[in-house]
Amino acid sequence: MAPGLPTAMDRPHFIGIGGAGMSGIAKILAQRGAKVAGSDAKDSATAEALRALGATVHIGHAAEHLADDASCVVVSSAIRQDNPELARAAELGIPVVHRSDALAALMAGLRPIAVAGTHGKTTTTSMLAVSLGELGLKPSYAIGGDLDAPGSNALHGDGDIFVAEADESDRSFHTYAPEVAIVLNVELDHHANYASMDEIYESFETFAGKIVPGGTLVISADHEGARELTRRLAETVRTVTYGEAEDAAVRVTAIVPQGLKSQVTVVLDGEELTFTVSVPGRHYALNAVAALAAGAALGIPAAELAPALAAYTGVKRRLQLKGEAAGVQVIDSYAHHPTEMTADLEAMRAAAGDARILVVFQPHLFSRTQELGKEMGQALALADASVVLDIYPAREDPIPGVTSELIIEAARAAGAEVTAVHDKAEIPAVIAGMAKPGDLVLTMGAGDVTDLGPLILDRLSQS
Template sequence: MAPGLPTAMDRPHFIGIGGAGMSGIAKILAQRGAKVAGSDAKESATAEALRALGATVHIGHAAEHLADDATCVVVSSAIRADNPELARAAELGVPVVHRSDALARLMDGLRPIAVAGTHGKTTTTSMLAVSLSELGLTPSYAIGGDLDAPGSNALHGAGEIFVAEADESDRSFHKYAPEVAIVLNVELDHHANYASMDEIYESFETFAGRIVPGGTLVITADHEGARELTRRLAGSVRTVTYGESADADVKILSVTAQGLKSEVVVLLDGVELTFTVSVPGRHYAHNAVAALAAGVALGIPAAELAPALAAYTGVKRRLQLKGEAAGVQVIDSYAHHPTEMTADLEAMRAAADGGGRILVVFQPHLFSRTQELGKEMGQSLTLADASVVLDIYPAREDPIPGVTSELIIEAARAAGADVTPVHDKDEVPETVAGMAKPGDLVLTMGAGDVTDLGPKILHRLAQK
């Protein structure tokens, strides 16, 4: 059986409780019997899902939202020092706990699988959560996205396995002590926190060093950054590699597109294994093989886990079909890094039926990321037939002088892409409706509020 509540977390207060990572921890604590409370900037379906579990969720941030009997305040790196609830916690002497520390404590006494990497964490964590549940292992899990409904990003399960997304962006994944760790890829990102690849490597080395004695690192053999990390670790931890490279321990022999699915053939311990991945694209097939290798490292038979992986049918915002109107499918993509953008566009190209065009509505995410990777983002858009590029979604960042979406647009046009800048999001549905033809695929792409445009585009297409 899974353990109960960690000490001093029976009455937690979450600042930013509606966030993907924060809401998952709050949900698990509520399911374990904690009296959960918190606040968020705006109302949401996630807030309602938490209330349905008995949590108290305030909208807006105010000192009076923090109850006098709160045993701790949980924060993420996005919470600013001048938050009034944080100030009130200091006045009351209430301990402040970082989100990663709270999650680490939830994993105590269990068999954790921690999924790390620059891209693919949410998908791979979700694949493991779904497939392990399909096998009746009732895992606990904390994911950075919803599976099929608001609030479905986390679960307190009765089993001994805990699957968690491990975030490298603020080095918080150094807090975990997994039995199995997955590293999907290693690239330079999160430029506000990492100044160089050396800093990235050092951070991932620390993460790998947290694997418990006798545990396993599952890491791709196909990406140079991951191979360099493997070289740096130099046998300090038991390592299982996967991928299409000839020297991979779990070798991917083929990935065959079948519409919005893929058939994957792997060679594992000398035995060929064929299974279906119910989402399109080579990138997602690799994620599934990483999940397979991790499960096997934990002692789950490959012949049982492989078919169970087909039960995963997607997570919100990861190539999620939003609907179809006027013969045009609208799909939502969370891709915001050039590697992710390229992977999703290649997947859509392979899945397009009858030669339909790929149209992208791209919203850059973060000024710092655009400053460093704007050229590469623009080059990724050459894989689309036409793109609409919005202004930068700032999230937690303040503007950087001279950094706008024009950096992406210029790079895209220089590489031969057809790009239309649109500064007012309300104009996007009309713009897309004027571009789209029956058989086309429209991708709303980015980590910001571009996702809200999908239903509006569908509504406008339906009027054609």
């Protein structure tokens, strides 16, 4: 039986309650019986899902939104120090708790699996949540994306397993003490917080060092950054490697595309297993193998978990089909790092056959664009044509001289056909003028580019 509610969080107030990570924690607390309240910049389906669980959600940030009897205020690293609710908490002497500490408290007394890596965390966490649920293990989970409906990024389950996405962006994953940790890959990202690969490695080493005694690190044998991390750890933690590399402990011997699915064959503990992954792309197949290895490390029979993984059919924004109009399919991709962009475009190319692929790309963060704009442009060369929007700033202030033009120049240098569009409202008409029956359109990026899918479909239907 899962533990109950941490006393210090029986009346929590979340600043930014509608965010992917924050809303998940709020949802679990509400399901455990807490009196949850919070605020967000705008109303959303996620806010409505929280209200349906009994939470009070205010729109906009104001000091009066914070109740005097709140037991704590939960914040993420994106909340600025001048937030009026944060200032009010200081006046009232209400403790301020970081999102990661709140999540760590929810995992206490359970068997946590923490999923880390520069790419693939949400998908792998979701695969575990769905497959463990298929086996009747009733896991709790907290994911950075919705499985099938707003608010489905988290669940309080009655079982003893807690699956959580572990975010390295602000080092908050150092808070967790998992029984099993997954590291999918290690690359330089989040340039506002990490100045070098050495800092990234040190951060992941700290994360791995928090695995409980007797626990297991499941780590890629294919990704050079992950292999370097394995070398640096020098057997300080029990490690299980997975992948296509000859020396992988859980070795992938075949990945066979089957339309929008893949058939995967692995050798684990000397036994060969073949199972289906119900989403396209080699990278998603490898994520499923990571989930399989983690479950096995927790003691779940691989022969039972492997077929259960087929129940996973996707996460919102991870190559999610938004619809079809005028013979054109519109698909949404969360990819915002060059490696993710390349992986998703290669997956779509493999699944699409001769169909043209058109991309609407919105860069995410000025710092990421400054460091990786050239590589983003090169990734877009995998599409038949691309439209590039202005940078989505998220939590950052502009950096002089850093614009989408950095990406556009690199894309054109790589031979790509690319167009700059500064007004999002023009995108549906632009795409309707480009797309032909049989084409695939990808809206790509971590910002509000996702909102364009339905608008593009509406415009296409009028063509």
